[in-house]
Amino acid sequence: MIERNVLTLQDAEIILAAGKAKALEIGVAMTLVVVDHSGHPVAGIRMDESPLMALAMAKQKAYTAVGMGVPTSSWESVANENPSFAGSITSIHKFTPFGGGIPVRAEGTLVGALGVSGGAVEEDIAVAEAGVAAFG
Known part of the structure; x- marks a missing residue:
């Protein structure tokens, strides 16, 4: 885990490598950002x-996760239960309530996010979680 409040290219490569390994393990071609x-x-x-x-989608999931500070999957149930909310919130540029976006934190500080797309929502989430877990 990094000990600063900046996410570097080297950090991103660690996250991506772990996510890619998980995608290969489950046999689904993914895009990770x-x-x-x-x-x-x-x-x-x-x-x-x-x-x-x-x-x-991966870009939007990452953007939403960092912008809101929570996994994008936390918005899925809200969107499903409140169609009017879903319609209005998804009109915000780049916002997506679909699982697969996970914030990245270093010592409690939000430093970025990983967005994953290409599989079923559960697969996207599993790959994103594996990538972020490798970060620390």
Whole structure:
């Protein structure tokens, strides 16, 4: 785990490698994007055969996770239970309530997020959790 409040390219590569390993383990081609605390991409990978739209979704999941400070999966039930909320919140540029976005914290400080897309929501979440867990 880093001991500063900046997410570096080296940190992002650790996160991506662990996420990719999990995606390979479960046999699903994924796209993974790491963003910094401002929501700007630091690094990403698109595995062979990952769906074309996965890149946009992974970016949006990472952006939402860092912007809200919570996993994107926490918004799924809110969106499902409140259709009017879902319609209004998803109109916000880049916001997505689908699981697969996880904030990255260093010593309690939000330093970025990982967004994953390409599989079923449960698969995206598992890959994102594996990536963030490798960070520390």
